[in-house]
Amino acid sequence: MLEFKKVTFQYEGADHPLIENLSFSIEKGTFTSIIGASGSGKSTIFRLLNGLEHIRSGEILLEGKDISGMKNFCSYMPQNDLLLPWSTVEKNVCLPMRIQGVKKAQQKEIAARMLDLVGLGDVADKYPRELSGGMRQRVAFARTLCAGSDLLLLDEPFSALDYLTRISLQEWLLDQWMKLNKTILFITHDVEEALFLSKEIYVVADRPVRRMERYEVPMDYPRTREMLIRSEIQELKEELIRKMREGDERIRKVRGPRLPRKG
Amino acid sequence: MNRMQVSMSMWKNNRWAISTAALLLILWEILARIIRIEHILPGPVSILRCLWDLRGTLLIQQMPATLVAVLAGFLLSVLIGVFCAILMDRSPVLEAIIYPLILLTQTIPVMCITPLFVLWFGYTLGARILAIILGTFFTIAVNTYDGLRLSRREMLELMDTYGGNSRQIFREVKLPTALPNLMTSLKITFPWAVVGAAVAEWLGATRGLGYYSKLMVTRMNGPAVYASVFLLTMIALAGIALIKWIDRHYVVWRNEI
Structure with missing residues (x-):
């Protein structure tokens, strides 16, 4: 189980904490999504987990142990694929293992297995x-799987893709999760994506983030897209959108109005 | 593409440059024949004839000496330039110390300081190598340093999440990111290395194309001076072509960084 216990965090130079006394927990082996408007602080939760930022107070526990001294307990998949353009697909997949000093023969074997798993065994020698x-x-x-952790942090991994590719990858990801028995924490601002994938959804709607509202998705696995049109799912979808809007308004009050994007 | 198609495409891409060069050579030849003062303005035909007549001296005795100086000086310059870039990238303190110093080296005219190197090292390879390094390493260092800083923050953070140490991050991300910049600096500085070698040979050497061209000036042998200069130009062009080829075939991620 992953547990946030009264976690407070403030960015350097910021006037107020972004996260204050936040507590929540995630069961092992579940698929959980965190949703919220842009700038709500959901990605910061990942940054605290993968060690890119450090909490000011409180505790983050994994199976009851503080994560501050732990290594390689989670694998992070960012929004952009961030594949190394100078390396082949196989070498890209091996990257976390190279860093961890895994033997070359073992790296190759694991990479081949993972590429087969994602259905790309035949492109190992190609470039991104x-x-x-x-x-x-x-x-x-x-590559995220090759880091060897049971907790996967996926930060809007499909947001840059076109609609059809996105929905087929959502189905594919769900299939992988059911095979792999990993805990997935998934960040998105796409409510339908969160509903389709997750067992439970947390909504970030405060500034500072003091609590996240938790919703259980009333659908069993395996799932199909047709399930999304059920009335209880549609109601939940509307509720989540309403919560996100409220959160967005609260954030704008604190931060000022959102500027129109160029282009 | 077969060889014929490659030649055709090269001709298509460069036809204006080739035609203009051919026209200028013809004009030069006509002018030389009108003036008829060979030690001042020899024509291209006379230079080529001289090149052929002196092929033994130029290609076997003089050119290898220049080539050794250019290659050794350039290689050392790359090593020193990249090393300085790495140090500057490592810490802002080192950057604050190194950058002004290497900038200072650029304010020293190579022509003026090379006689000093000759005084220190005599008519040796060392003096010529030093002149080449002084003329080229700044551009290599600054370009490589800029390249190292181009690494995407998200990429570096991803390496952090994998637990990568600074050596691993440098090898896996920073160095490959900086390579296109390094290759650009090599293309720019290689001709300077050739010029640096020639200047150093002019000022203090007993062999080399620069030395030979100076010798031929004192003997009023215009075609031999031009023949030496022609070979120096060929070395520079061949070097640039080789660097471009390596860049095109091995540093193919230039547009993806």
Whole structure:
């Protein structure tokens, strides 16, 4: 189980904490999504987990142990695939293992297994530029798996893809999760994506983030897209959108109005 | 593409440059024949004839000496330049110390300081190598340093989440990111290395194309001076072509960083 206990965090130079006394927990082996408007602080929760930022007070516990001294307990998959353009697909997938000092023969064997798992065993020698956006994300997922952790942090991994690729990768990811028995924490601002994938959804709607409202998705696995049109799911979808809007308004009050984007 | 198609495409891409160069050579030849003062303005035909007549001296005795100086000086310059870039990238304190110093080296005219190197090292390879390094390493260092800083923050953070140490991050991300910049600096500075070698040979050497061209000036042998200069130009062009080829075939991620 992953547990946040009264966690407070403030960015350097900021006037107020972004997260204050936040507590929540995630069961092992579940698929959980965190949703919220842009700038709500959901990605910061990942940054605290993967060690890029450090909490000011409180505790983050994994199986009852403080994560501050732990290494390689979670694998992070960012929004952009961030594949190394100078390396082949196989070498990209091996990256976390190279860092961890895994023997070369073992690296190759694990990479081949992971690439087969994501259905890309035949592109090991290709370069990222030779792959489509969807294939690149699958390679990035294989790389995330190669880090060897049971907790996967996926930060809007499909947001840069076109609609059709996105929904087919959602189905594919769900299939992978059911096979792999990993805990997935998934960040998105796409409510339908969160509903389709997750067992439970947390909504970030405060500034500072003091609590996240938790919703259980009343659908069993395996799931199909048709399930999303059920009335209880539609009601939940509307409720989640309403919560996100409220949160967005609260954040704008604190931060000032959102500027229109260029282009 | 077969060889014929490659030649055709090269001709298509460069036809204006080739035609203009051919026209200028013809004009030069006509002018030389009108003036008829060979030690001042020899024509291209006379230079080529001289090149052929002196092929033994130029290609076997003089050119290898220049080539050794250019290659050794350039290689050392790359090593020193990249090393300085790495140090500057490592810490802001080192950057604050090194950057002004290497900038200072750029304010020293190579022509003026090379006689000093000759005084220190005599008519040796060392003096020529030093002149080449002084003329080229700044551009290599600054370009490589800029390249190292181009690494995407998200990429570096991803390496952090994998637990990568600074050596691993440098090898896996920073160095490959900086390579296109390094290759650009090599293309820019290689001709300077050739010029640096020639200047150093002019000022203090007993062999080399620069030395030979100076010798031929004192003997009023215009075609031999031009023949030496022609070979120096060929070395520079061949070097640039080789660097471009390596860049095109091995540093193919230039547009993806």
